[in-house]
Amino acid sequence: MIKKIFLILLFAPFFFTAHAQDEKRALSILDEMSNRYKSYTSFRASFTYATNGGRPAKGEAIVKGGKFHLKMADQEIISDGKILATYLKESNEVTVQDYDEEEIGDLSPTRIYMAYKKGYKYAFLGETQMGGRTYENVRLTPTASNSPVSKVELQIDKADKTIKGWKIFSKSKENTQFEVTQFQPNATVSDHVFTFNAQKFPGAEVIDLR
Numbered sequence: 499m500i501k502k503i504f505l506i507l508l509f510a511p512f513f514f515t516a517h518a519q520d521e522k523r524a525l526s527i528l529d530e531m532s533n534r535y536k537s538y539t540s541f542r543a544s545f546t547y548a549t550n551g552g553r554p555a556k557g558e559a560i561v562k563g564g565k566f567h568l569k570m571a572d573q574e575i576i577s578d579g580k581i582l583a584t585y586l587k588e589s590n591e592v593t594v595q596d597y598d599e600e601e602i603g604d605l606s607p608t609r610i611y612m613a614y615k616k617g618y619k620y621a622f623l624g625e626t627q628m629g630g631r632t633y634e635n636v637r638l639t640p641t642a643s644n645s646p647v648s649k650v651e652l653q654i655d656k657a658d659k660t661i662k663g664w665k666i667f668s669k670s671k672e673n674t675q676f677e678v679t680q681f682q683p684n685a686t687v688s689d690h691v692f693t694f695n696a697q698k699f700p701g702a703e704v705i706d707l708r
Contacts, residue, residue, distance in 0.1 A: 524622040524636045527654055528614045534659040535611040539563075540687050544680040550673055560685070565692035576694050583694035585702065592699055595707040610664060613650070617641050625656065632656040646670065 535541070540562035546554040547570070555571035564579040574585040582597040614620055623635040638650040646668055653663045663677040696704055 520622040521620060524620040527634050527636055528620060531654050531659045531661065532611050538683045540685050542682040542685040543678055545676050545678045547674055547676045560687055560691055562687050567691050576692060578692045581694060585699055590702045591705060592702050593705045593707060594694060610661060614638050633662055
């Protein structure tokens, strides 16, 4: 027992130094990634996502400043920064309400690059090689004990600092993997893309909560 305690005390300084270095490197990677996205006037990203290893579905995110248009297999979310419209395919309903930044959440494809700035610890997990490119892997862990998310793992392209993919691990054991398949920075996007138009959802019931 004494020998075990001695070994713990002996190697503790190395452990905490390594941990601090991992944290520092993770923060550096995240800051570079975040600054890269903030430098874009707009971007368009196509992605796939799957829950618990299920069949992948396709999605698309278009972002311009504080405006966004998110398309997924079962829903579509549109916001001009003031109004939020959420279309649910299954019920064929559109809910329109005043935009609340917290309603979307930090882990959506439109805000994932800023999630680490508030309420998360971070750690560098190492590098991986894929398709001739190098990716830096970073883990985010929520600091709030009541968060439904246990951790998030980001895969960031080392060369251009864009996000290749991320995986959200929930405490309910429902884990969702996202992978960016196409990314277009500074895309030419009309503001009409971010304006809700009921005519584009024929037959849908519009529920206005404003």
